Amino acid sequence: MRSQIPLVIGNWKLNPASLSDAKALFLDIRKGLRRAQQKTEVLIAPPFPYLSELQRLSPSGRIGLAAQDVHPAATGAFTGEVSLPMLKSVGVSGVIIGHSERRAAGETDEMVAEKTQAVLKGQSLAIVCVGETKRDSQGHYFNVVESQLKALFSLVTPNQLSRLVIAYEPIWAIGTGNTATAEDAHEMKMFIQKIVADRFNRQAIKKIRILYGGSVKKDNAEELLAGSQVDGFLVGGASLKAKEFISIIASAETYAKSSAS
């Protein structure tokens, strides 16, 4: 059973190509949400240079802003990096950490844990991505997720849990059109919750939101939510099309209403 209000995050990655395109997309989403969304928390994670301009376009904060990465230090000699205090100063409330595209570029479990600490200590939302490269018949993919989570939880304290979001993103499903089945996502959600309960306690399960990401589209969102009971989605490609993204949010909305009644 879901315990939280749904959270839908749009990860724009290295898109769109200009600030004016980013503003147009953001405004289209904002317009669509006026009608669709009430119960769903929505975050958009654009490239760094667009953050402060987009923040101005969402004065009510109805659409929150997330960053796609962060450096663990607040300031210092770290060329090319961006820190949590900097991100907070331009209105960012959450950070995606350990996305598989960053792990592929060399980010280790230890770096993910350190970045997560910086975000949680800064009272922001840490959206940490975990997931296996491929599935095998012996279930080794569970070991992959388990070791990613154990490294992460080695630094997390119980009072930080309500600001932690785990996004299960099987790498084989990202940008491929091969979505995990609702059963696969549900099974992984239960597995993640077991690791949370073993590391903390059963109460901790209610504090951490678990999302699914990997080829989420308007046509599979409702089925995925209902079948897996995840707390929402991390959406890549489909978040770059306003109508498609709004339909996904509307599915979360419908599901939230039906599971509340």
Ligand code: PGA
């Ligand atoms: P996708 O990406 O929705 O395009 O598969 C998801 C992600 O990378 O977060």
